[in-house]
Amino acid sequence: MSEEKRNEQPEVSYSDQVRIRxxxxxxxxESGNDPFQLTKFTVTSDSAAIKANFDxxxxxxxxxxxxxxxxRGMGKVSFCDLQDKTGRIQLxxxxxxxxxxxxxxxxxxxxxxxxxxxxTVFRTQRGEMSVRAExxxxxxxxxxxxxxxxxxxxxxxxxxRQRYVDLIVNPEVRKxxxxxSKFIKHVRDFMDNRGYMEVETPVLNTISGGATARPFIxxxxxxxxxxxxxxxxxxPLKRLIVGGMDRVYEIGRIFRNEGMDPKHNPEFTTIELxxxxxxxxxxxxxxxxxxxxxxxxxxxxxxxxxxxxxINLVPGWPxxxxxxxxxxxxxxxxxxxxxxxxxxxxxxxxxxxxPETADKTWGNALYECFDQRVEKQLIQPxxxxxxxxxxxxxxxRSPKDPRLTERFELFICHSEMGNAFSELNDPIDQRxxxxxxxxxxxKGDDEAGMMDEDFLxxxxxxxxxxxxxxxxxxxxxMLLTGADSIRDVILFPTMKPLD
Numbered sequence: 001m002s003e004e005k006r007n008e009q010p011e012v013s014y015s016d017q018v019r020i021r022x023x024x025x026x027x028x029x030e031s032g033n034d035p036f037q038l039t040k041f042t043v044t045s046d047s048a049a050i051k052a053n054f055d056x057x058x059x060x061x062x063x064x065x066x067x068x069x070x071x072r073g074m075g076k077v078s079f080c081d082l083q084d085k086t087g088r089i090q091l092x093x094x095x096x097x098x099x100x101x102x103x104x105x106x107x108x109x110x111x112x113x114x115x116x117x118x119x120t121v122f123r124t125q126r127g128e129m130s131v132r133a134e135x136x137x138x139x140x141x142x143x144x145x146x147x148x149x150x151x152x153x154x155x156x157x158x159x160x161r162q163r164y165v166d167l168i169v170n171p172e173v174r175k176x177x178x179x180x181s182k183f184i185k186h187v188r189d190f191m192d193n194r195g196y197m198e199v200e201t202p203v204l205n206t207i208s209g210g211a212t213a214r215p216f217i218x219x220x221x222x223x224x225x226x227x228x229x230x231x232x233x234x235x236p237l238k239r240l241i242v243g244g245m246d247r248v249y250e251i252g253r254i255f256r257n258e259g260m261d262p263k264h265n266p267e268f269t270t271i272e273l274x275x276x277x278x279x280x281x282x283x284x285x286x287x288x289x290x291x292x293x294x295x296x297x298x299x300x301x302x303x304x305x306x307x308x309x310x311i312n313l314v315p316g317w318p319x320x321x322x323x324x325x326x327x328x329x330x331x332x333x334x335x336x337x338x339x340x341x342x343x344x345x346x347x348x349x350x351x352x353x354x355p356e357t358a359d360k361t362w363g364n365a366l367y368e369c370f371d372q373r374v375e376k377q378l379i380q381p382x383x384x385x386x387x388x389x390x391x392x393x394x395x396x397r398s399p400k401d402p403r404l405t406e407r408f409e410l411f412i413c414h415s416e417m418g419n420a421f422s423e424l425n426d427p428i429d430q431r432x433x434x435x436x437x438x439x440x441x442x443k444g445d446d447e448a449g450m451m452d453e454d455f456l457x458x459x460x461x462x463x464x465x466x467x468x469x470x471x472x473x474x475x476x477x478m479l480l481t482g483a484d485s486i487r488d489v490i491l492f493p494t495m496k497p498l499d
Contacts, residue, residue: 014145018144018145021110021144024110025141027108028108028141033105035138035140038137041063041137043063043064043065044063044064045057045062045063046064047082047084047086047089048086048087050129050131051087054123058123059120059122060120062119062120062121062131063117064089064116064117064119064131065114065115065117065139066082066084066115067113067114067115067142068081068082068109068111068112068113068114068115069081069111069112071111076095076096077092077094077095078091078106079093083168083171087171089129089130089131090124090130091119092124092130092131092132092133093133093136094132094133097132098133098134098135102135105136109136109138110141110145111142111146113141114138114140114142115137115138115139117131117136118133118134119131119134120132147169157495163491163492176481179481180473180477180481180489183298183476183477184269186293186298187271187294187473188251190289190290190293191271194247194286197245197247197249198249199250200252201230201236201237201252202236203230203253204218204220204227204228204229204230205229206225206228207228208231208450209231209232209235209449209450210235210394211449212393212437212447212449213231213232213256214256214257214258214446215255216228216229216266217229230254230255232254232470233250233254234394237249237250237274238274238423238463238466239455241274241423241463241466242459242461242463246275246277246464247274247276248273248274249271249272250272250273251269251270251271253269254269258447262485262486262487263486264486265474265487265490265493265494267494268473268490269474270472270473272470272471273468273469274469275466275467275468276464277464277465278466278467279406279422279467280406280422280467283408283421283467284383284420287418287420287471288317288381291313291417291476292313292315294476294480304479304482305482306412306413306479307413307415309379318380318383319383320383320385321384321386322366322367322384322385322388323335325378325384326366326370326373326374328374330374331350332346332347334362334365334369340360340362340365341360343361343365344360344365347365347368350369352369353368357440357443358390361388361390362388363388363389363390364391367387367390367391370384375411375414375416377414378411378412378413379412379414381411382410382411382412383408383409383410384408384409384410384411386398386408387405387408388404389402389405392407393433393437394421394423394424394433395407395421395423395424396421396424396426397424397429405421407419407420408420412479413479415478415479416472417471417472417475417476417479418471420467420468421467422465422467423463423465423466426459427456427460431456434451435451437450437451474489474490
């Protein structure tokens with residue numbers, strides 16, 4: 001049939017397509033060919049292996065399985081594209097080779113159906129590597145039609161809600177998740193090779209702690225108490241340092257009941273690690289080694305593009321105290337300011353206002369100037385160090401200036417990639433910091449921390465000097481894949497329910 005006449009054929013509505021597919025299934029079941037009764041199909045090869053080893057496999061028997069993505073020619077010979085986990089390969093199905101009964105059944109199969117093919121590897125007259133079918137087995141019937149071939153599944157909301165369809169019709173998105181899997185494996189290998197032990201800590205806790213964030217709250221019926229989904233793994237891991245497990249880490253899900261945007265999902269993955277007898281400088285060295293080695297191993301380069309910027313991950317990233325960054329980008333020298341009032345006024349002079357729940361202090365003024373004016377300026381990898389005590393309730397004070405802490409955050413393309421401290425191990429100082437968080441919570445700050453008496457007890461037994469680091473796995477994968485949205489690196493991101 002000519003292309004012109006084919007285009008004149010009326011389109012079948014979506015509802016009619018669904019009805020027809022269900023009718024075909026009923027006919028198959030009535031004839032004793034119910035695909036859903038099959039339990040197994042032995043697969044011996046895949047599309048990528050056949051193409052990579054064609055010379056050796058030509059004329060050899062194979063069994064392949066996958067989803068039908070196209071069908072061409074429906075006389076006595078049909079050509080199809082079969083999509084499996086590694087790509088696509090052409091199928092050649094001939095009536096006199098598979099038998100009349102098998103071929104008649106095959107003609108009724110739809111795009112999206114999952115089939116198994118027993119046949120041989122060969123090259124068509126046009127030179128395309130293919131599988132010549134000797135037997136075709138319907139393994140699963142697709143009762144819903146796939147999105148139209150040329151327009152595909154392009155609506156991002158639908159892609160995120162129906163990731164299974166996204167992976168079928170946009171197989172290139174699989175690459176992001178392959179890189180994610182390889183990155184997590186790289187992280188584990190990296191930590192294990194440095195003598196760290198992977199552990200697991202509770203997801204449900206009786207208090208919210210380890211970070212300043214709003215938690216999800218649930219209720220335990222048997223105990224009749226509210227419990228909090230963890231917002232960090234920090235405090236349990238530091239208890240293990242007290243117990244003598246000198247190098248520990250956990251890769252796991254974190255839950256924060258906060259806003260959603262291209263960089264934030266309510267549940268996300270982090271690695272937190274703690275090393276006894278180390279400080280935040282050791283953590284900077286480790287973080288830089290981890291990311292640069294991942295870029296080399298997974299991408300083969302230090303050069304990546306992210307959010308429209310060319311990022312250079314060559315080792316040797318600058319380390320800049322927060323007050324120096326504010327001085328450089330805002331022109332305010334906080335180290336020359338002594339009083340809280342003067343600091344708050346200096347911030348207000350450049351249009352930086354402190355949150356209503358924040359105390360009007362030197363430290364909060366410094367931090368807000370950085371957060372509102374400087375962070376967006378940081379494109380290339382930069383460690384920002386020496387955060388104020390006011391915003392660092394779990395970090396050790398700097399011996400050079402008690403207003404500051406031995407803490408850093410890594411920023412790449414104005415995105416925070418990780419957070420680390422020389423951990424506070426003074427139980428008296430820690431109690432005072434917790435008490436300050438309690439006061440903020442009483443003022444209405446639902447992101448402030450709670451008093452953790454058991455953690456204070458652990459510190460009173462003695463915790464060695466310790467370096468700790470938390471890294472956002474999702475952000476790192478966004479960097480390595482060039483993804484602009486966190487939803488592009490989470491298989492099942494949180495979505496607002498449809499009515």
